[in-house]
Amino acid sequence: MKVQYFEAGLVIVILLVVTALDWVMPTLTRRDLLFGVTVAPNSRETDAGRRIITRYRIGIIIVDILVAAGVGLLLAFAPDDFWRAGLSALIILVAVLLFGVPYLMAHFASRSLAVVPQAGERSQQPQVAPAAELRPRHYGDYVPLIWELLPLAIIAATVAYLATQYASAPAIIATHFDTAGNANAYRPKTIGSYFALVWSQLGLYLLLTIVSILMVGAKVIPGRAEERFRRIWLRMIFAIKTFLLALFGFLAVAIAQAATGKHFAAAWIAPVTIGATLVMLVAVFAVSLRTGQGGARLDPATATTTDRMDDRYWKYGAFYVNASDPSLFVERRYGVGWTLNFGNPRAIAVFAGVLALPIVIAVLSIVFSTTR
Amino acid sequence: MRIKDTTNTGEVATIELDELDPAPKYAQIVAQVKAHVAAGRLRAGMALPSVRQLAGDLGINVNTVLAAYRALEAEQVILLRHGSRAVVHPRLNHPSEPQPVDIARVRRALAHVRVEALLAGMTIASLRALADEVWLAPAQNGPGSLGTADGKHE
Numbered sequence: 001m002k003v004q005y006f007e008a009g010l011v012i013v014i015l016l017v018v019t020a021l022d023w024v025m026p027t028l029t030r031r032d033l034l035f036g037v038t039v040a041p042n043s044r045e046t047d048a049g050r051r052i053i054t055r056y057r058i059g060i061i062i063v064d065i066l067v068a069a070g071v072g073l074l075l076a077f078a079p080d081d082f083w084r085a086g087l088s089a090l091i092i093l094v095a096v097l098l099f100g101v102p103y104l105m106a107h108f109a110s111r112s113l114a115v116v117p118q119a120g121e122r123s124q125q126p127q128v129a130p131a132a133e134l135r136p137r138h139y140g141d142y143v144p145l146i147w148e149l150l151p152l153a154i155i156a157a158t159v160a161y162l163a164t165q166y167a168s169a170p171a172i173i174a175t176h177f178d179t180a181g182n183a184n185a186y187r188p189k190t191i192g193s194y195f196a197l198v199w200s201q202l203g204l205y206l207l208l209t210i211v212s213i214l215m216v217g218a219k220v221i222p223g224r225a226e227e228r229f230r231r232i233w234l235r236m237i238f239a240i241k242t243f244l245l246a247l248f249g250f251l252a253v254a255i256a257q258a259a260t261g262k263h264f265a266a267a268w269i270a271p272v273t274i275g276a277t278l279v280m281l282v283a284v285f286a287v288s289l290r291t292g293q294g295g296a297r298l299d300p301a302t303a304t305t306t307d308r309m310d311d312r313y314w315k316y317g318a319f320y321v322n323a324s325d326p327s328l329f330v331e332r333r334y335g336v337g338w339t340l341n342f343g344n345p346r347a348i349a350v351f352a353g354v355l356a357l358p359i360v361i362a363v364l365s366i367v368f369s370t371t372r
Numbered sequence: 373m374r375i376k377d378t379t380n381t382g383e384v385a386t387i388e389l390d391e392l393d394p395a396p397k398y399a400q401i402v403a404q405v406k407a408h409v410a411a412g413r414l415r416a417g418m419a420l421p422s423v424r425q426l427a428g429d430l431g432i433n434v435n436t437v438l439a440a441y442r443a444l445e446a447e448q449v450i451l452l453r454h455g456s457r458a459v460v461h462p463r464l465n466h467p468s469e470p471q472p473v474d475i476a477r478v479r480r481a482l483a484h485v486r487v488e489a490l491l492a493g494m495t496i497a498s499l500r501a502l503a504d505e506v507w508l509a510p511a512q513n514g515p516g517s518l519g520t521a522d523g524k525h526e
Contacts, residue, residue, distance in 0.1 A: 131429075134408065134420055134426075135419075219428050
């Protein structure tokens, strides 16, 4: 199969999974939140609420049509190098940004149903008293610490295998393969290039583990399903972390074997990578559907927000900016999971660190590429 | 509904701030922690959340929580350890006879209660009956409560 058809097909599949998630998202959030705006708990069932959700979903379909049309145009007119260079990932990025348009339109429409003062208005009586458990929260309360031996063992096994193969690998090694498993890019063998996927494993492990530990500190309202939600999602992040490390390990082994003339594993690079991506997307979708945001589907009776997070601190219902709130992570208002408190300088540092990590990995690869 | 504590037995004690209460937030935290300790929901040696965690959960300034923790330490209800979590004071495992400073503190509280009772038109007899009722209230006292049926401190 030509690489462009394969990549275009992959883009469409990913688009469909993202569309499915965006389609159900309005029903996954808490009952008193509609596109990031605090509303009366039954607002989704009112005519106005249904109209807003319907128009949002029509907007999602329009974005899908536009993106599919864009893929078609690229298939017809883009050079082969566009697809070989993996620039099709940009299509996904553009699609994600475009999905923001129907969301924003729905957010602004939802403000007409808001029940709390908006930005610029004086805050009224708080919806509920702030409450907190007198119990320290640890990462180990949600993910047994002994489980961390598994991802670490995967990294160690990858390093051990590559170390045994390094000497016998040729001076020039294949570092990129097409969908059929044929090498189409090469680099000189160095510590940096040969162990590139190990650097990625280490970076990924650190990133997801640190983020998970920080998420444990996100505020939780006692007496609700949020604890179960947090446990499910932290274990989900652990599973994704381990799954990705195993995938990188497989890729590293396949590339190392290809360097010594054994191409069996290399032929599986594309299908395994694509299959793994789809499995993760479907798993995230399924767990999101099961839990809802903040456990809204685990225990609908307690699925209202009433968490004193005033709408005025939420920009467009998506970005939380509150300098007087010491929290680093807060529950998202739209979508499943947590987001940073951008009013907290430490959160900005975390955000910068996440963005800098791929750069650091690339720099380390370059630094070690001078080491033989 | 309280969340079940998966690491310890029993329910998890919670703090709830009343933003309409004229008492400052740190005083509310102090009062509620003391109530939980007295009721046995927080036992000697149990770790408390970090200042940052509690401040984040309540959405208040870390200095407010720090003030509350320092006030509790001054009354020997909790023990602050540098570089480690605050814990409910180990001395509560082996309660001793009330110290003069503790008695003075309780006397001040009773003086305040006396004023309130007089303003409400209560008699000394009704106040004593009320005191007995509060002391023995079963809903407030969990296992390990510092209060007992005969009013003695064990």
